[in-house]
Amino acid sequence: MAASVRSAAVRGVALLLFLLLSLAKHSLASDALSTPPADPRISTHEGFVDERTCAACHADQAAAFSKSHHAKAMALADDETVRGDFDNSRFEHNGVVATFTRRDGRFFVNTEGADGSEGEFEVKYTFAYEPLQQYLVDIGGGRLQALDIAWDTARRQWFWLGNGTPAKPGSTYHWTGPFYRWNRTCIDCHSTDPQAKFQAQTNEYKSTYVATSIGCQSCHGPGARHVASAQSGNASSSVKPDTGLPEVDAGICFACHARRTKLLDGYQPGKPFLDYFSPALLRQDLYFPDGQILDEVFEYGSFQQSKMARAGVTCLDCHRPHDAGLKAEGNALCTQCHTETKPERFVRQDPSGLFDTPGHTHHQAGSTGAQCANCHMPERSYMKVDPRRDHSFVIPRPDLSATLGTPNACTTCHIDRTNGWAAETMDKWYGTQWRKRRSVAHAFAGAANGDQAALEALRALVSDQNQAGIVRGSAIAGMSGIDGVDATADIRMAAADADPLVRLGAAEAAGNIAPERRLEAIGDLLGDATRAVRVAAANALASTPPDLFGDRQGHFESAVADLRAYVETNGDVAETQSSYGLFLLARQRTAEAEAAFKRAISLDPTLEAMRINLAEFYRASGQNDRSEQTYAEAIRMAPERADLRYGHALSLVRKQALTDAIVELEKAVRLDPQNSRYKTTFAVALDSAGRTGEALDRLDDWAAGGDADIIGLALQYSLKLRRLPEALKHAEDLARLRPQDREISGLIGQLKQAINGK
Secondary structure: OHHHHHHHHHHHHHHHHHHHHHHHHHHHHHHHHHOOOOOOOEOOOOOOOOOHHHHOOOHHHHHHHHOOOHHHOEEEOOOOOOOOOOOOEEEEEOOEEEEEEEEOOEEEEEEEOOOOOEEEEEEEEEEOOOOEEEEEEEEEOOEEEEOOEEEEOOOOEEEEOOOOOOOOOOOOOOOOOHHHEHHHHHHHHOOEOOEOOEEOOOOEEOOEEOEOOOOHHHHHOOOHHHHHHHHOOOOOOOOOOOOOOOOOOHHHHHOOOEOEEEOOOOOOOOOOHHHHEEEOOOOOOOEOOOOOEOOOOEOHHHHHHOHHHHHOOOHHHHEOOOOOOEOOOHHHOHHHOOOOOOOOOOOOOOOOOOOOOHHHHOOOOOOHHHOHHHHHOOEEEEOOOEEEEOOOOOOOOHHHHHHHOOOOHHHHHOOOOOHHHHHHHHHHHHOOHHHHOOOOHHHHHHHHOOOHHHHHHHHHHHHOOOOOHHHHHHHHHHHHOOOOOOOHHHHHHHOOOOOHHHHHHHHHHHHHOOHHHHHHHHHHHHHOOOHHHHHHHHHHOOOOOHHHOHHHHHHHHHHHHHHHHHHHHOOOOHHHHHHHHHHHHHOOOHHHHHHHHHHHHHHOOOOHHHHHHHHHHHHHOOOHHHHHHHHHHHHHHOOOOHHHHHHHHHHHHHOOOHHHHHHHHHHHHHHOOOOHHHHHHHHHHHHHOOOHHHHHHHHHHHHHHOOHHHHHHHHHHHHHOOOHHHHHHHHHHHHHHOOOOHHHHHHHHHHHHHHHHO
């Protein structure tokens, strides 16, 4: 009897829930019919529902989420969302003036447009909430452009986001150019299921999203099945009902909080992160040698290096899921796990110890210096006003700061002190053992400098299973970049590693070894389980003759299909199209390669590198006139780029226009006086023109820099002109750089005899 009553009660609750949801749905549907959404880009994509449907049942979660910055990532510009001063305020930077006004509930900026003339632009959306807010302007063709003048919400003032000299109107890095294009650069992470919908035929966009800002379905995935399941009223079943939603994991956080390349649209929670994104490894332009954040890399790359990540800690261990705030204040967040006794959840790692004490911090309890995050998660500011914490959880190493230039929390806080002072202070507090802690810094610093002495240190990192996968993958990539090192065997071993980030590093590293050795090193990666690895392997093996693939041919074709999908996904990105052109050229598909290079230029006409690739394509295909013309076009856009001058000079040499080539080479040397290749090529050109004496005079001036190639060429021309005392000096200088070279030693003897014999 009691069971019957309970069943009836359950059925009654289920029916009530169904009726409430039906009414809510009917109400929302009626609202949608009577008042269309104010944002014209909102579209309920297949599998999704109106975001307001979620709040009908999940009011508490919706209320918490509404307070988060995620919920305010993007919004229609109105009196409630706009935080900047639009009351006829004026901002000027390097002669570029912007005036911000409002009228009739709309917001406008009057500033320099793509054609260089002043114009008025309406702000359609706000972008982000604090510590800065940007503004999006519709410039036609479906393009939303982010103004490069942003509002500092703390100081309550306008500021310019760029660095150096403002870009030319209409160019890549001008606010009207591709870099600041929301549809291309920003769209993935500020809205719910955003779809760029780039129209390749017209270079226009028809972008849509389910909700203007980040919403429930951004993290939980499409909600249609979930709503249908709830409406079915199947609450009486003893089997746990299928919610219709995947389990949320850290991948959904990393999809946006990572420096990555998008491989495919449609990422949703529960799907493999590396099938949709290829994360940047620990490159020297992105990270300091010890792995700390340098460029704007967000959190993925640093967190992957940490012991916490390897122990199974995730974003949601520290951050509340809906309002994204911290789960505890101050050091209490860290002492959730770093307790006096080891928590049961950790099997391989032991985070126990007494850390939140003056005995460990050597700072007064509660002070700034006693906060765990301030020492182990130092901040670095991006976009000028946005401080972000490093998530690699490093231990301060002022000794490495002194030798390698890495930052450390001690002198970041005590700005009036030196790294030496910090190191000595740590010696007093902890003894000197901290100096002996293993660090990746020397290995990666050596690789960045091309130091072969770093080879064994990098090799040790690759084979060390206790190191994070991103460290090991970066180490194999670093090995392959050192001149004179054959890393084929190491790459082959890394390609068989269980960690996909190590295999990704191996695939990327293969691009630096001889083409004929790549297949033996990474051939098996063409059939890898991870898309990011397959795409990198296909790229590296582009020049491999088809008949060498053997039974891997099918895997290669599948990997190329993955590569094409990546190219199509990034159809509006000039760099991607140009890189694909290089792939096609390596496959000897010249017509398609030329089309890809031209496509890249049409997407971004002012990006010089795209024209360099086209010019080199023409060179490789024997079209010297077109190569020279393409270089000349690029120079007209960027006359101060040394590499363009140098490439143009070589194209002129091929056209036998040696006099003009010499002019260009001289400009290249002036623009990049540290480049020895430019100098030696310039000297060779002068010699070829019968101006050997002038070439030698130049080389004599440059030889003081100690470059062996320059000194060797100076020696050659000294001998050619029979200027024996100069030849002797250069030979002796070269001998000091190459003490094992017996030919130089013999030449020195001959020169001394010839000079003394006179």
